[in-house]
Amino acid sequence: MAIPEPQLDDLYQEIIVDHYRNPRNKGPLPDAMVACQQDNPFCGDEITVELRVEDGVVSDLMWDGRGCSISLSSASMMSDELKGKSVDEALAFAAHFRELMQGKGDQSEWEELGDLEALKGVTKFAVRVKCATLAWATFEEALQQAQAHS
Amino acid sequence: MTFNVEAIREDFPILRRQVHGRQLVYLDSANTSQKPNAVINAISDHYRNHNANIHRANHVLGEEATAAYEGAREKVARLINAPASENIVFTRNITEAINLVARTWGAANLHEGDNIVLTQLEHHSNIVPWYILREQNRFEIRFIEVDDRQRLRTEQIRDMVDSRTKLVALNHVSNSMGTINPVEEFIEAAHRVGALCLIDGAQSVPHMPVDVQALDADFYGFTGHKALGPTGVGVLYAKREVLEGMPPFLGGGEMIRRVDFESATWNDIPWKFEAGTPNIADVVGLGAAVDYLEALGLDNVRDHERDLTAYAFDTLRTRFNDLKIYGPNDPDEHAGILSLNFPEIHPHDLGQILDSRGIAVRAGHHCAQPLMRTLGIAGTARASFHVYNTRDEVDAFADGLEAARNYFSDLPMRTVAPTAVPVPAEAQQP
Numbered sequence: 001m002a003i004p005e006p007q008l009d010d011l012y013q014e015i016i017v018d019h020y021r022n023p024r025n026k027g028p029l030p031d032a033m034v035a036c037q038q039d040n041p042f043c044g045d046e047i048t049v050e051l052r053v054e055d056g057v058v059s060d061l062m063w064d065g066r067g068c069s070i071s072l073s074s075a076s077m078m079s080d081e082l083k084g085k086s087v088d089e090a091l092a093f094a095a096h097f098r099e100l101m102q103g104k105g106d107q108s109e110w111e112e113l114g115d116l117e118a119l120k121g122v123t124k125f126a127v128r129v130k131c132a133t134l135a136w137a138t139f140e141e142a143l144q145q146a147q148a149h150s
Numbered sequence: 151m152t153f154n155v156e157a158i159r160e161d162f163p164i165l166r167r168q169v170h171g172r173q174l175v176y177l178d179s180a181n182t183s184q185k186p187n188a189v190i191n192a193i194s195d196h197y198r199n200h201n202a203n204i205h206r207a208n209h210v211l212g213e214e215a216t217a218a219y220e221g222a223r224e225k226v227a228r229l230i231n232a233p234a235s236e237n238i239v240f241t242r243n244i245t246e247a248i249n250l251v252a253r254t255w256g257a258a259n260l261h262e263g264d265n266i267v268l269t270q271l272e273h274h275s276n277i278v279p280w281y282i283l284r285e286q287n288r289f290e291i292r293f294i295e296v297d298d299r300q301r302l303r304t305e306q307i308r309d310m311v312d313s314r315t316k317l318v319a320l321n322h323v324s325n326s327m328g329t330i331n332p333v334e335e336f337i338e339a340a341h342r343v344g345a346l347c348l349i350d351g352a353q354s355v356p357h358m359p360v361d362v363q364a365l366d367a368d369f370y371g372f373t374g375h376k377a378l379g380p381t382g383v384g385v386l387y388a389k390r391e392v393l394e395g396m397p398p399f400l401g402g403g404e405m406i407r408r409v410d411f412e413s414a415t416w417n418d419i420p421w422k423f424e425a426g427t428p429n430i431a432d433v434v435g436l437g438a439a440v441d442y443l444e445a446l447g448l449d450n451v452r453d454h455e456r457d458l459t460a461y462a463f464d465t466l467r468t469r470f471n472d473l474k475i476y477g478p479n480d481p482d483e484h485a486g487i488l489s490l491n492f493p494e495i496h497p498h499d500l501g502q503i504l505d506s507r508g509i510a511v512r513a514g515h516h517c518a519q520p521l522m523r524t525l526g527i528a529g530t531a532r533a534s535f536h537v538y539n540t541r542d543e544v545d546a547f548a549d550g551l552e553a554a555r556n557y558f559s560d561l562p563m564r565t566v567a568p569t570a571v572p573v574p575a576e577a578q579q580p
Contacts (some may be wrong), residue, residue, distance in 0.1 A: 008506050008557070012499075043498050044515035044528045066528045068498035069558075090416070131498065 003122070012069065012127070015077075018107030020069040025079035029062035033149060036142035038064075040134050044072070045071050049138045053146045058082055058090050063135060070119070070128050075113050075135030087143060094136045103134050153450040161186040161442075170498070173542045174509030175550075180325055180353060180487050180534030181512050182375045185439075189379055192438035196431045202454050203427055205404065206329050222437030223420075228443075230370060231361040231439045232387050239386040239393070239420040240433055244352045245275040247371035247386035248319075250423060251348060252279040255369075256394040257287065259316055265290035266317040267310050267340075269302050270524055271324040271331070273324075274517040276350050280319075286339075289316070296524070300327040300477050307339045315345045319369075322354035325405065326516035327477040328459075328487030331355075337366055352376055356443070356536070357485060358452040362387050378537075379439035380432040385424075400425040426444040443537075453485035453535055456533045462488055463545045469548055477531060486535030490514070495558050497531040502556035504531070509547055 032050035042132075045067030047057040052060040061074045061083045078097075082090045097116065099105045103123050108118040122132045159165050162184045167174045167558075176184060194219065202211035204219045223235040232238055241247045260266065266280060270293050280291055292310045295303050306555055307315035311318060318340040322333050331392070333349050340347040348369035354360055362370045369392070374383035398416050402425035407415045414424045443451065458482040466473055466488075470576075475491040491497060502511030514529040515522045522529055533547055 008503065012557070028322070028391075043516060044519060044522055045498075046528070061458065068496035072497075128502070 009114055013109050013118040013121065015115050015118040016069060016073040019073035019076040023072060023076040024041060025062050025083065026064055026076065026133070027066050028064065029060055032062070034142050034145040034146060038134060038138040038141065040071070040130050042130060043068065045131065047071065047075055047135045047138045047144045049075075049135065051139075053087060053143070053144060056088075057086050058084065058143070061139075063138075065135075067134070068128075068131055069121055069132040071134050074116075074119055074132045077119070078135050078139060081114070081116060082139065087147065090139065091092055091143060094140055096120075097135050098136055101129055151562060153446060155454070155538065155540050158446070159540075161188065162538050163187060163190075165538060169508040169510070170506055173341070175507075175509040175546045176531040177535065177539065177543065177547060178510045178512050179356075179539075180376065180532065181538035182381065183356060183378050183536050185380065185435075186378055186442050189438045190289065190436045193380060193431050193435040196434045196545065201431070204430055205421075209478075210560045215430055218437070219428070222433045222440070225437045225440040225444075226385055227387075228358075229422050229444065230328075230355060230372075230387060231363050233351045233363060233390070236419050237387050237390060237393065239388070239397050239423045240428055241371075241384040242382055242387055243384035244350060244371045244373040245279075245374070245384070247373075247384050248276055248350065249279045249385055250399045251371075252283045252390075253371055254399050254423075255346075255392065256280070256283050256317070256396055260287045260289040261273045262288040264314050264316045265292055265312070266296060267292045267307075267315055269294040269331075270296045270323060270521050271300070271302065271327060271329060272319075272518070272521075273325050273352070274519070276319055276321065276348075277520070290307070294320075295522075296327075296329075296521070299479065300324065300329050300521075300525075301483065302329070303329055304332060304335050309336065311339045311343055313343055313346065315340070315343050315348050317348060318363075319348040319350070320352040320359070321352065323351075323357070323485045323487070324477070324518075325353050326518040326521060326530070327489050328534075329477050330483050330485050333367070334365060335341055335461045337368075340368075341366070353485060356451075357448075359448040360395065363542045368392055374432065374436040374439065377436070377439055378442055379436035382429045384434045385434045385436075390419070394425075396423075398425075399423050402426045414461070419482075435528055440466065446537060454537065455539075458539055458541065458544060459484055459486050459488070459550050462533075462547075463546050465544055465553070466490070470551065473551065476525075488533045489530040490532075491527065491530050492555055495554060497529045499558070500531045500554050503557055504547070504550045507550045507553065511547075 014050050029050035035050040037048040047065035049063045062080050110117045119132050122128050164184050190255045200214040202215045204216040223238045227235045227238050294306050297303050318336050323330050337347040346368035351372040355372035370387040372385050373379040405417050405422050405425040407417050474491045478484045497513035512532045
């Protein structure tokens with residue numbers, strides 16, 4: 001049984017390129033409670049996530065960094081998605097996203113993720129999965145630090 | 151022997167592969183080279199007909215295996231013009247060769263107040279072993295900087311190499327930028343102050359004539375798998391008196407002369423540094439690779455790759471005015487390693503588009519993160535040549551670059567959403 005070749009357009013969907021060219025919530029966050037940086041040693045990409053947590057809610061979230069279209073568009077979409085969520089909701093969402101990205105769980109649930117569904121194609125390019133999850137891992141670390149501070 | 155690329159390509163079975171429905175264009179030899187039939191067959195023949203342990207089996211197979219293993223050492227010695235095979239120590243790779251020097255010679259000779267001089271062009275394998283040793287031995291590490299074409303600023307040698315310098319260590323060819331470094335100047339500078347000089351030849355030995363005696367290098371290392379040989383074999387050359395003065399590296403069988411319940415004495419060089427059963431079959435394979443390279447002639451190999459590099463410079467500069475090509479402009483100073491970037495395309499994305507066209511390059515920091523930070527970039531896309539590459543492949547590479555640039559500039563202009571190819575259920579499973 002031949003598995004179809006992954007197509008480039010699976011990877012580089014228009015939404016991804018839009019977020020790459022016009023990133024949301026990119027830049028420093030004044031009055032950030034924590035700032036965390038992680039990198040992908042495979043390609044040298046770096047993402048920094050800065051956030052504020054107030055009353056159990058991720059009240060503000062900015063990110064910055066350098067990387068490929070997949071890692072930066074994922075960071076941009078993540079910031080749109082997680083800002084305003086409660087800490088518990090945000091952590092659960094991030095865990096769910098990372099699970100789907102690793103090809104686990106019910107893959108039909110991509111359809112419920114809005115813009116992020118555009119990243120579904122990345123699951124077929126194994127070496128790029130780390131690009132798509134870098135911002136999310138950085139966010140989780142930042143949130144843990146924020147909680148430790150509060 | 152004349153240099154006939156089409157005939158050479160016949161010797162490399164993997165070059166007939168199709169990738170994504172296209173003929174493979176392999177431009178990642180600085181990462182690892184492909185292997186000719188001569189090497190594949192030598193390894194297979196060893197296991198089929200001669201396999202035994204070496205230096206300790208008193209039967210025919212043991213003698214044959216030992217002769218093949220030590221014969222490969224002689225071939226390597228001849229390749230780099232070492233005075234004798236005793237100057238050649240087999241390791242796993244160049245990384246282990248440099249670690250061996252750091253942990254034996256370095257641990258015994260580098261102390262607080264001393265310094266070693268490296269360069270900004272070094273691979274992590276010639277930086278990190280020294281960082282690890284510095285934790286214990288507390289010496290200073292200095293880096294010679296690069297100029298705006300990623301050439302070493304040799305005028306800094308005068309200030310950096312001083313009376314407390316014990317080692318100067320640098321690569322002969324930069325794996326990330328392609329710069330051919332004037333290692334003679336560094337070796338002379340080291341010797342003027344009584345220091346030793348280590349040359350990382352991972353990207354030079356496979357591609358050009360190297361004469362360790364003419365260079366007067368104290369240590370010279372390379373790795374087999376970039377030299378058409380198998381993975382798992384590296385080479386450390388060192389001068390006899392240097393090797394004899396070094397404490398052993400790993401302890402175990404083979405490296406001892408006599409062991410009792412109080413102590414042990416060490417075997418002669420080079421076996422003193424080869425504890426345990428070595429990678430016999432792959433050393434034999436490396437011997438076959440050396441034969442293959444020498445039959446082509448390293449002068450011819452260098453001429454061929456210089457021609458490809460010059461052709462690539464011309465082609466890429468003619469076709470792209472926004473493509474940044476790193477390293478020296480002069481092909482005489484530039485090995486067959488082209489590191490490049492488009493301003494708006496991340497190298498990772500570039501590599502992906504090229505891969506979709508069957509073109510294999512490396513994208514990333516090339517194990518040179520400090521240099522990439524100095525240049526203010528995350529990485530580059532790197533195309534690298536070997537004996538089997540052709541001008542047609544350079545053209546295919548240029549076509550791939552153009553396709554990548556068009557792909558990314560076209561994407562936001564699309565008015566119709568790209569057709570998502572439905573993913574069959576079985577492809578979605580992990």
